[in-house]
Amino acid sequence: MVLILKESDVNDLLDMKSAISCLETAFREQSEKRFLLPERQVFQATDQAIVRVMAASIANLQSLGLKVLLGVPARRRPDLTYFVILLFSPIDASLLSIIPAGRLTQLRTGAASGVATKYLARQGVSSVGILGAGVQGYGQLEGLAATAKVQEAIVFDVDSSRMDALATKAESELGISVKAAHMVEELYTTDVLCTATTSTKPLIFGEKLRAGTHLNAVGSNAPNRQEIDHTVLLKCRVFTDKTEQVLKESGDLTVPINQGLYNPKSIVGEMADVITGKLQGRMGESDITLFKSVGIALEDVAVARAVYDIALRRGAGEDFVF
Numbered sequence: 001m002v003l004i005l006k007e008s009d010v011n012d013l014l015d016m017k018s019a020i021s022c023l024e025t026a027f028r029e030q031s032e033k034r035f036l037l038p039e040r041q042v043f044q045a046t047d048q049a050i051v052r053v054m055a056a057s058i059a060n061l062q063s064l065g066l067k068v069l070l071g072v073p074a075r076r077r078p079d080l081t082y083f084v085i086l087l088f089s090p091i092d093a094s095l096l097s098i099i100p101a102g103r104l105t106q107l108r109t110g111a112a113s114g115v116a117t118k119y120l121a122r123q124g125v126s127s128v129g130i131l132g133a134g135v136q137g138y139g140q141l142e143g144l145a146a147t148a149k150v151q152e153a154i155v156f157d158v159d160s161s162r163m164d165a166l167a168t169k170a171e172s173e174l175g176i177s178v179k180a181a182h183m184v185e186e187l188y189t190t191d192v193l194c195t196a197t198t199s200t201k202p203l204i205f206g207e208k209l210r211a212g213t214h215l216n217a218v219g220s221n222a223p224n225r226q227e228i229d230h231t232v233l234l235k236c237r238v239f240t241d242k243t244e245q246v247l248k249e250s251g252d253l254t255v256p257i258n259q260g261l262y263n264p265k266s267i268v269g270e271m272a273d274v275i276t277g278k279l280q281g282r283m284g285e286s287d288i289t290l291f292k293s294v295g296i297a298l299e300d301v302a303v304a305r306a307v308y309d310i311a312l313r314r315g316a317g318e319d320f321v322f
Contacts, residue, residue, distance in 0.1 A: 001319040003097040003308065007081075009317055010103045013310045016146040019111035019303055020118075024275060026302035027115065029058050031272035033322060040245065048072045057090065057298035063305040064090045067101055067297055085304045097308045097317075101300065104307065105133050108299040110143030111276055112271075113194060113216035116291035118147050119274050120239065120281045121192055121214035129187030131204065131227070132197035132219060133157035133166040140194035140216060141166070145174045154190060156181040188213075188264040193221050195227040200251070208230030210305040220252040221294040228290075230256035236290035238267045239274060239281070242297070249294045 003014075029035050036057040036238050045051045055066035061271040064087070071082040078310035083101035088094065117125065122127035130137045133155050144150055153176050157163045160180065188208050195204060204215070204227060215236065220225045233256060240246040247253055247264055256262040271291060273279040282289055311317045 001321055002095050003319040004320050005099045005311060005312060007100045007103050009302040010307055013316060014307045016142050019071055019107040019145055020114045022302050022306045024109045024115050026058060026298055027275050029060055030298055031276040034060055035298055053184050054297035056301045058302060059091050061302055061305055062090050063301040064088045064299040067300045082161055084302055085286040087304050087308055095218055099304055104303055105213045106139040108303045109136055109218055109295055110139030112293055113140050114143035114147040116216055116271050117144055117192055117214060120289040120291060122212050122285055125191045127190040128153045129190035129193040130155040131187055131195045133162035136196040136218060138166050140196050141170055144192060150176055153178045154181050154186055156184050156187055162315055192286060198225060199227050200224055202226050202229035204232055205229045206235040209235055213288050215290045217252055218293045219249045223251050226251040228252050233262045236288045238246060238292060239271045240289045241271055241293045242296045243267055245269055245296060246292055246294050260290050
């Protein structure tokens with residue numbers, strides 16, 4: 001039998017703190033090279049629709065699966081399913097579960113930034129700036145709220161209705177009051193700045209960053225997207241979720257590298273190695289640190305297995321025989 005879960009099941013079964021704990025464990029496995037992560041496959045299915053297929057295996061977490069992402073980026077309808085994870089048995093490779101991955105993707109993306117903030121930001125983080133008030137923007141705030149004692153959140157989006165919706169949701173679910181910014185510049189005053197947009201041109205610039213700031217840049221996951229200017233990279237100690245994948249997929253890095261404005265050898269390393277102590281994250285209070293993430297399947301299969309295990313214990317979902 002195959003366990004079928006709904007988005008509502010995922011939301012009820014796994015909270016952000018549990019997702020953060022799950023990813024921290026998964027990153028340790030990544031650092032110790034106890035995982036398999038094939039290159040993500042991306043192709044243009046139609047003039048507009050893009051298909052991404054990503055798989056991973058983490059033996060010690062009994063996590064084996066693949067995630068498929070479809071649709072037209074930035075034009076997905078909230079009432080339809082575009083992301084799905086197929087979770088398999090690491091013992092006999094049989095299909096264990098089919099899990100819609102909208103909420104899971106939001107959770108694992110926010111959780112990854114939560115982990116990065118825990119290890120790279122200064123102690124006593126109290127203020128957060130969010131650039132982009134969409135699904136992933138809220139996930140960033142959620143991830144930081146589960147990691148730090150957030151007292152102030154400032155959000156900027158070109159769509160004021162989305163800022164209002166995020167503020168209402170944050171107040172209700174997180175107990176955080178969110179200020180809607182009139183301009184991007186207001187975000188530079190915060191301890192941690194998160195970018196989660198689909199922008200194709202830089203919105204954050206290095207000369208405006210305050211000493212000691214930490215950044216989580218998660219929006220640019222394609223070569224034509226760019227949220228941060230090359231001047232940000234030059235001022236930061238840069239860490240990635242998977243350097244090889246970031247250098248292939250993110251315009252935040254590929255554009256300045258191709259223009260000769262940034263040397264990829266300047267990247268300090270991967271976040272996983274900071275967690276295990278193989279790399280030092282922040283060197284001092286005045287350092288500006290950056291976690292550049294494009295999202296990797298290792299994160300997806302780790303949280304998918306966690307949701308599956310919880311569902312089995314609680315009797316959630318529906319068993320289905322094909």
